[in-house]
Amino acid sequence: MLKNTKCLAVTEEGVSAETPEGEKLIPADTVVIAVGLRPNSREAEALRDCAPIFIPIGNCVAPSQVQGAIRSGYDAAAFQI
Ligand SMILES: Cc1cc2nc3c(=O)[nH]c(=O)nc-3n(C[C@H](O)[C@H](O)[C@H](O)COP(=O)(O)OP(=O)(O)OC[C@H]3O[C@@H](n4cnc5c(N)ncnc54)[C@H](O)[C@@H]3O)c2cc1C
Numbered sequence: 459m460l461k462n463t464k465c466l467a468v469t470e471e472g473v474s475a476e477t478p479e480g481e482k483l484i485p486a487d488t489v490v491i492a493v494g495l496r497p498n499s500r501e502a503e504a505l506r507d508c509a510p511i512f513i514p515i516g517n518c519v520a521p522s523q524v525q526g527a528i529r530s531g532y533d534a535a536a537f538q539i
Contacts (some may be wrong), residue, residue, distance in 0.1 A: 459486075495521035513538050 462479060467474040472486035494515075500505035513534040516527030 497521060 460475070462478050464476040465473055466476055466481065468489050468491075469483075471483055473484040474488055475482060475484055497518050497520055499514075499518060502514050506512045515530040515534050516522075519530065520526075
């Protein structure tokens with residue numbers, strides 16, 4: 459386990475990482491990425507002026523599961539227009 463370490467790239471050789479000791483390669487054949495998600499709100503907001511009514515829903519508000527995305531789409535269509 460490496461603390462204070464940031465993944466920079468996954469390459470054929472493994473993971474290139476920024477560590478407190480500097481950049482180093484962690485050799486690997488297989489890399490499993492298990493990190494949290496954040497909404498890409500900036501990209502969603504860039505579309506705000508594309509339509510008369512703009513209501514962000516689903517993962518661009520908060521990453522969740524399909525049921526939550528469908529529900530927020532339903533609520534937007536049914537109650538917010
Ligand atoms: C690996 C993984 C596994 C998952 N497994 C499950 C599961 O088992 N069960 C479950 O309920 N949920 C699961 N989820 C979550 C589920 O995928 C999301 O909750 C759901 O897809 C959110 O729907 P959405 O419509 O908000 O976003 P998305 O499904 O991400 O749809 C957004 C769409 O917008 C498009 N897009 C992005 N930018 C632009 C742009 N500028 N112009 C035009 N189009 C654009 C994208 O290409 C994409 O097609 C999983 C997610 C991941 C990443």
